[in-house]
Amino acid sequence: MHKTDLFRPSTRVRRVGTALAALGLAWTAPAWADAPAPADQAGAAATMPADSAPGRDTNLIADGGARLLLTGGVSTIEGAGGGGLVPWALIGGYGAQHEVGLQAFGTGVSTQDFRLYAYGASANFGDRIEVSLARQNFHLRALAGALGLGNDYTISQTIIGAKLRLIGNAVLDQNTLLPQISVGAEHKINDDTTVVGGALGLKRADTDFYLAATKLFLGQSLLVNGTVRLTRANQYGILGFGGLGHTDMAYKAEFEGSAAYLITRKLAVGGEVRTKPNQLEGALGGTTFKEQAAWDGFVAYAVDRHLSVTAAYADLGQIALRGQHAAYLSLQAGF
Numbered sequence: 001m002h003k004t005d006l007f008r009p010s011t012r013v014r015r016v017g018t019a020l021a022a023l024g025l026a027w028t029a030p031a032w033a034d035a036p037a038p039a040d041q042a043g044a045a046a047t048m049p050a051d052s053a054p055g056r057d058t059n060l061i062a063d064g065g066a067r068l069l070l071t072g073g074v075s076t077i078e079g080a081g082g083g084g085l086v087p088w089a090l091i092g093g094y095g096a097q098h099e100v101g102l103q104a105f106g107t108g109v110s111t112q113d114f115r116l117y118a119y120g121a122s123a124n125f126g127d128r129i130e131v132s133l134a135r136q137n138f139h140l141r142a143l144a145g146a147l148g149l150g151n152d153y154t155i156s157q158t159i160i161g162a163k164l165r166l167i168g169n170a171v172l173d174q175n176t177l178l179p180q181i182s183v184g185a186e187h188k189i190n191d192d193t194t195v196v197g198g199a200l201g202l203k204r205a206d207t208d209f210y211l212a213a214t215k216l217f218l219g220q221s222l223l224v225n226g227t228v229r230l231t232r233a234n235q236y237g238i239l240g241f242g243g244l245g246h247t248d249m250a251y252k253a254e255f256e257g258s259a260a261y262l263i264t265r266k267l268a269v270g271g272e273v274r275t276k277p278n279q280l281e282g283a284l285g286g287t288t289f290k291e292q293a294a295w296d297g298f299v300a301y302a303v304d305r306h307l308s309v310t311a312a313y314a315d316l317g318q319i320a321l322r323g324q325h326a327a328y329l330s331l332q333a334g335f
Helices: 010-022 140-148 197-198
Strands: 099-111 115-125 127-140 153-167 180-190 206-218 222-231 252-262 269-275 294-304 307-319 324-334
Touching: none
Parallel strands: none
Antiparallel strands: 099 115, 099 324, 115 127, 127 153, 153 180, 180 206, 206 222, 222 252, 252 269, 269 294, 294 307, 307 324
């Protein structure tokens, strides 16, 4: 789901307010809602579970009626629900309890030296478990020719992901500072035996682990997220894992953060930052293959609740020989 879908038109907002009132929780309609929250329905209704609140949709395949849109974010370049670079604790897809949510994405990132195309899909089971599958194709362009590999040589990898929500509910928990917290894993399989597995002699498959915490402030139209990742990946795994000759294989703890602010019901802006391990610096002498933190600033627009588009400017830090600045475009469909 797309970033701007997080703040769905007032029908969805009123359903969340109804669910909160049924739980006996205080709730104030944010400025972007079309109507105030429903009257308090405390008392006997206070004992109702969240998923039996008025307006609850019980279809197996989610239609978006039981969850605010974008409460799964967009798909990262690695397939998990979140921002473009950073996975969130929110579970991707529309599915609430007893529902299944599905989404698919396609992303293009173009720098002055390289191009990355990523695509994939994910499934949400009961707003508790997310599984994803993504494919990345990294085109070396002119650098490949300079290395004698032929123009537009491509390094590809497959990423199999899973995420589990542990505690918290980012939408319903508006009366506490407790965030939604999830754990996840991404198993990455790099296909390249010429550069990654051959010339550089790097490990070509490995698994990242992460812990994410996401807090949604409905009244302020603001979402913030922090993620800690244990990883041995070089450039997200595109340049393999660990140091040269399978050295330096200890997991590194890296920080990832993101924030999104809604300007209107369909337009959002935000930014992300992601630190990365620096395990290959000097592979060709000097500062070659130095790895630096990446960040982006994005604008997201919801065409409708099934289709969204995100555009961004990204600074990916040094990749191979020099720093890379990128244009980023992503399309996502969700159900």
